[in-house]
Amino acid sequence: MKKNLKSAIQYIEELQVEIPNIPPKDAMHHLHCTGYSQEDCIRATATFFTIEAVALCRLAVEEFKHPRIEKTELKNIFIQLGYTENEVNEALESAYPKDIKRYAVKLNADSCIYADTRSEYMLGKDDFTVEAWIKPAKTGGTVISKKSAEGGIGYGGFLLVIKPTGVIKLATDDGYGFFEINSDVVNLFDGNYHHVLGLRKSGLLEIYVDFQKVHATERTNHKPNLDINNHMRLAIGFTDQWQEDFNHYVGGSIGEIRMWSYAKTYQNEEEWKNTDYIEDKCIGMWSFDERTGEDYSSVNNTLLFENTDFVSW
DSSP states (O other), rough: OOOOOOHHHHHHHHHHHSSSTOOHHHHHHHHOOTTTTTHHHHHHHHSSSSSHHHHHHHHHHHTTTBBBOOOHHHHHHHHTTTTTTTHHHHHHHSSSOOOOOOEEEEEEEEEEEEEEEGGGGGOOTTEEEEEEEOOTTTTEEEEEEESSSSTTOOOOOEEEEEOSSEEEEEEEOOOOOEEEEEEOOHHHHHHSOOEEEEEEEETTEEEEEEEEEOOOOEESSSSOOOOOOOOOOOESSOSOOTOOOOOOOOEEEEEEEEEEESSOOSHHHHHHHHHTTTSEEEEEEEEETTTTTOOSSSTTTOOOOEEEEEEEO
């Protein structure tokens, strides 16, 4: 059944039975997680609760900061809800962020970005996707990894690596052997940000650059579909597998990072922009737009930083 405003209001009514005196913020978040549109979440919250324009605007901006709800769209919703133009303008001025630039992290030789392991990252032999926006220096380096130097059972993992040649490597490992692919040479060193994505689907690996699949060559000493489970931290801009030739991502920047527990691709950047962090099977989404390591996915696994800077792009 298609979700609509009427059912959204009914949903809040049911929530209030289960959670008496539920605050508007929690009601809006529940609606969002259930799959209602941004507009219906805002309208239902305004209809059910007595709430001033400024307070409602703050809730909406906080809930829908990724993807960010457009200021014009937000204004139109508020006007249609019956708030005066003065109330709406005051609300937008008070609650809408002044700085809506996109930010990335810039790394140097001493940088370290990581997050503790989570059960959601125990992907075993399942499909998965890792992706990031990158502006690498010509030395390349590891973009994202979860792999230790040790071998044996329970020491599997993965790495997404940019080589100085412009080749992108996506490697999987089960602690005994590896299965990887290496892309054709891609011009990643032109001073622009590029979207890189690596995925595993039915045991096989694929690489995409700027939303287009790139031809890649397999290299392996093992059969595909390896068990990548381990209890290592998630590493950004380096890998704990010290044997990796291109370990540290030095001098470049890394923008938004996402992880999925299935094989996910996008048709274009517009589809990427409009992907909601609430989407099912999203196990990590670090945008850096708030200049923090906040994880917008339901895993809520904050990144920790050492010796890094934030830069706009």
